[in-house]
Amino acid sequence: MSHSGTLILIMSIGVLAPLLAFLAGRWLAVPLVIFEIVLGILIGPDVLGWAHPDALVDGLSELGLAMLIFLAGYEIEFGKVRGDTLTRSVRAWLLTLAAGLGLGVLLAGGDFHQGVYVGTALTSTALGTVLPVLRDAGELQGRFGSVVMAFGAVGEFGPIIAMALLLSGRRPAEATALLAVFAALTAFGVYWALRPRAPWFSRVVRRTLHTSGQFAVRFVFLLLALMLGAAHALGLDMLLGAFAAGLITRLLLDGAAPEEGPEILAKVEAVGFGFLVPLFFVVTGIEFDLASLLDGGRTLLLLPVFLLLFLLVRGGPVWLLAPRDLAPRSRAALALYGSTALPLVVAIAAMGVDDGALGAGEAAALVGAAMVSVLLFPLLALRCRAGAGAGAQSPPGERVTGSESW
Template structure:
């Protein structure tokens, strides 16, 4: 992308994302929805000012990495583990129901080939971490019990989505699924999640020790970006989502970080707090780029506007929403708690889009199915925050 196109695209993304995000906040609606609609407005679907591009996609991924970093800064590892059983139950139910129900409907009702039907079902299993946690953070609920369950379930969902995509890719390429490579992939991802936060914490002590004596503005922000980029690269090298690297660094900065090393090393609260403060403007700039780019990635002009096409689209979208909402039933407690968690699992977001793109490139799904799949992802991505906002409001009352 030429520099003039890049800077103009970035200008429009930030401007329209901010304006529509603020407008939706004033209407007591999630800013995320406004930012996604901003992308639809300036993208190929309506005005056509910006087209999806690899450069913008990289910036969008950096935005969601930084967003997960900010969430990690406020997250307690102890509370995350306490929510582990409920989070795992929600995640597994939220994976099984869409894969089975939507896969069977595509196979029996739409008469699609078996592998294509399975691929469509699996493409709608992963929950977008960024979208739901952003809504919870704006509602000041990210550190509630529901918030920890949602975060844990979304992380498991995202990891499962990557593993499923790898398995389906191997099967489409070679006609068989390698159990040993799949097991090694799972072990590497789990090992990264367990070891990365303590490793990042140790590096924090090193950077604090070599901090210049004189006041150097920007030192903490630079250190933060170094750690985020390093651990995002490590996560990607281990075939895990790069955003888990940002989350691991955030956990290392958290005031509620727990480790056996705490009894030997003094907590660097002043330094980590300064790192959070210095990096906040970066999060505020880059995080909305991700949500606007989700809208830009959609081309609604490819929709089949016939009755049959619209009914199929409506049916699959409702199934995609209902099967994820039902995952909230796994949470103990009141019906409203179940509804909050279920609503947060609805948005598909980035992992679903990766599934769609890979399926199109490998010839598993046709261009028509690709458009329908992307539109279903778009509907869930917009419907999820609205449902979550509504359930949170009901919970407050």
Template sequence: MPHSEWISVTAIGGIALILALATVFTALIRRIGQPAVIAEITLGICLGPSLLGLFPGDLPDRLFPAEIRPHLGVVSQVALLLFMFVIGWEFDGGSLKGRFRSSGAIWISSLALPMALGVGLAYLIHGSHDVVNGKSVPFTEFALYLGVAMSITAFPVLARLIAEQGLQSTRAGTLALGLAAADDVLAWCMLAVVVALTTATGTAGFLTVMAWSAVFVAAMLWLVRPALAALADRLRVRHTPYVPVLVAAGVFASAFVTSHIGIHAIFGAFMFGLVMPRRHDSLLGRVALPPLESVGRLLLPVFFVVTGLSVDLTTLTAGGVVQMLAIIAVACLGKLGGVTLSARLTGMGWKDATVLGVLMNTRGLTELVLLNVGLSLGLLTVQLFSAMVLMALVTTGVAAPVLTLLLKDRTEALTPRDTDRAAGSPLVGSAAGRHDGAEAA
């Protein structure tokens, strides 16, 4: 067999193994009430050097040789870009406006405190992680990045938790959805600035990247969005076979442009989703969203395994374990503690405030996306990357059991009419039907 063909065939076999194991892990994890993202993060870690690599024979390299990993990386990037596009398309800023007039303090706390604690943590640990692959890591970029990483909330996992716990019609549930959506949009914008600072050469280079980014955003808002709205108005049933392909082309083209600008491909995919027409019940929404969402869902386990192959828990020394515990503590104190206390000060009861804090503390796939950006930029050592992945796993995994405990004495149940109305919400219905990973509906 020619070597090039062997690489392709081995990559295909690796994808088959990943999808099969993801199905098994997801089925098992769902039995204990956890979202699929927990299974898929765990699968990625297990197939990497942290577990499989402990056995003789270098099994991770045998299953996923170095030569096929770029191919797996391309597949994982396709899944990631489609995921970010769907997140952008399902974001509805108009539905959030009224929620922040009375809850601005909670929103500020949900961002400011985690970011401040992340910057403080960066000050303490930067000396242990100031060199990656022989290159020094500037403190400013490192601190800003950790601040953003601590402020992220996994919107899809949060939406699913709200649906499963019957919180759609409660203040805590609806407020959590609005806060998480606004948090993540602002966090992605800040991450774009961090990426530009890291990739640009000097102040002039940074300003150039920012200028081209502004041009890109302006073009998307004033040229692409009207064009897409016109397309949605003129779309007829006979055009439906071509629409998903053209929309996918737009997603990847937008990602290509932002990658060349210097602010990472995920921002292009996310921005293309943001400028899509918001009428999900339109022909465009019915035709384009389901297949692209399904393809992303199908391929996301590959992203988790590619991430897991970069996680090496064996690199955690005693000091590394202490840092990992500090990272988890800072993440929980900043998000759960900050949101809970600010919600209580605005008049919410302790139970509702704690529920809101637990919901906002979930990170899931959204955090992994951000961590992979940091790893690719050379901002994270393998040891710190591994610790941050475990933080994402812990903060997501504790949410469901803690919520179950908090709500165990709640006797209030949603009527069928309430359930239908919540499922049809632009923030709950679409996102709860999706999940932070490749979970089957």
């Protein structure tokens, strides 16, 4: 099928998936991305064979992944993600990295090259996938939401740094130098974003917010393009640029357009979650190597093994180092959210296959386990929070009470 026909199929799924999620929500709150991925698998070459992505569709899919990471970076509120909670989240991720690399190499039979890819994938948290679940449950603004954001931000950003250091194929000194240059560019961007804006900037934002000019929205996408370009020029993964762009954009809008910020974000999210992000998830399903996974034997057995490792390697340290003011059920929910992984796993698995470190079967099992984590772990986390007397029934923006209150 031509790229136009494939794109029509993908966008049709983008419309159908929310309807199915809405209908299923009467019985079970299944994350929207599950329908997008499963329907993508259904129309893909291993099932119905209707869709065959080409360079155009793949390019849009990569942009959708960048937008997902950008929005995850934007959601980070520096006033909440700091102090003891941030320290605990960093320690938990470092413990996860050590355990992931060790178990990855062990699982690969001592093959360090393959083990690094597996181990790095086990350290990720799908913050961009978890945040909509928290928002829909009315927990994003509460104490629990801020803790999930802190642990999730480190679980999103840490693997991106690890990818640059461990998976780039460069010498450690060279990779570190390039990261340092990018860090300096990001620091400059943060400094620039925190500076007071000239009065004309806010006036232009307000006057064009409801016109075809859309200055603020265009400016946000310019920042995203600049940071993606900087990462690409330095030979770093574009996800690093996307995450940094989200952080800088948040600081800029909070300072220059605090009143218009939520509406600007809503417009950017409309582009992201309305077009680019679902396209990424559907294409992920289409390109999922179902045939390799179902060949049986060791490959199929690896899926539940990887799923368990996501929970143990990532969720275990999160549970162990969770803030002590969280109730036991909330700590369990935090660990489940922290173990939810997909976007970065897809990227790492693709890199591993291209590098020859991962076979098609191992990559399919790894991505398949991440897909199951997106389906299973948020549902269990919502049940844990409901059992703790908070979360799923709380109206949006309501703060929880008791030991988890502000």
